[in-house]
Amino acid sequence: MLKHRIIPCLDVKNGRVVKGINFVDLKDVGDPVEQAKIYSKSGADEICFLDITASNENRETIFDVVKRTSENCFVPLTVGGGIKSLEDINKLLISGADKVSINTAAVNNENLIKESSKKFGSQCIVVAIDAKQKNDKWEIFTHGGGTETGIDAVEFAKKMEANGAGELLITSMDRDGTQKGYDIKLISEIEKNVNIPIIASGGVGNLEHLFEGVKYGKASAVLAASIFHYGTHSISEVKQYLDSKGIPVRI
């Protein structure tokens, strides 16, 4: 039976790990390679790096981080942040990333998802959708949540599937950093409308939130940052908990 994946996410800035509350107020809390090793050893099913300020700053540091991580961790590594072109994707893959997560450029350049999934395969193209609730719908934002687009999140998700995305990483802007749990309505609404795997993100504060993401959001994978990052829970604790609630996980 296919297991639900638990994905710790590390926000990386200038080669260092940070975790933001609602995407601002960053605190420096460590070396990404060391963190990734710890996560991998404790049973992480995948590791995610988001180079959060990459759109505006020098990106070279992330290649070195990815290279060193991939030499030490033998679980899938997803890297996102500031990816604009086929060349950016290629450089990350060569550095050792297994998948790339594309946010702003997926909105601004429709061809990028089409072309990259054709060139590198859908298996390595993750489209990251940052969405905020507006009335009874969700609108997507780009540039790390800074730019409003007026685009409907569900419609956009369907389009990205058609363009060749292999997975969708759905982050609720309203919940991110709040520790109030995933926006289950958002996750499940998108899940119902696409036939590719969904990764739930944004808002995890306790073990039950992860359970809800799988059980009610119907997510294939659940991503969290703070609870792992600040040591609130370990990956193995999460897995034991989910297992006890009847969710299939790799133990």
Add this chain to the structure above:
Amino acid sequence: MNIAIIDYESGNISSVINSFKAVCNNQNIKIRIEVTSDLKIISNSDKIILPGQGSFKNCTESLLKIEGLKDTLNKFAIINKKPLLGICVGMQMFADRGFEEIETKGLGWIPGNVKKIDNKNNQFKLPHIGWNELSFTTESKLFKSIKEKAHVYFVHSYKFIPEDEKFISSRTNYSEEIVASVEKENLFGTQFHPEKSDIVGLKIIENFIKL
């Protein structure tokens, strides 16, 4: 010993290289690992890794673009019967035919076809991404010390259906029974990615190196 990882622009092979290097370092095994499309180096190597990502069609096309590569692989694996490990689409290409995008001829090493996984009217998401269990059908040197139901990492939407079940060495289940690995004498193939399958995957790589 020399191991050649075939470089035919079939997608990302960094992880394959890293995992083989890590196994050699951890186990203190002295091996030359070369990432190459040089026919001479390939012919002279002791073992071959045939990776593959993306579509069946793209991979076979890329392979055929390198003049003489198909014949060199044939000679290595079928005539000289030296060990070859195909990973993901690298394994799928062992088949006679693939049906991704358009019907495409494979290497024809193990009779069979490559077809899309039945997602049971969208009940199952595709690609099949993540950790799934291995269920062994035969005893294989490749899976020495690997326990039944061990988890490995899959990412694919197409499956290999060999005509003769005797070439299937393990299966997994996702909406239906899916071939997880094949074996025919010196030919080994895994649908999953040993290079991304944590400790279990590294053990499988070690087993291949030690064959």
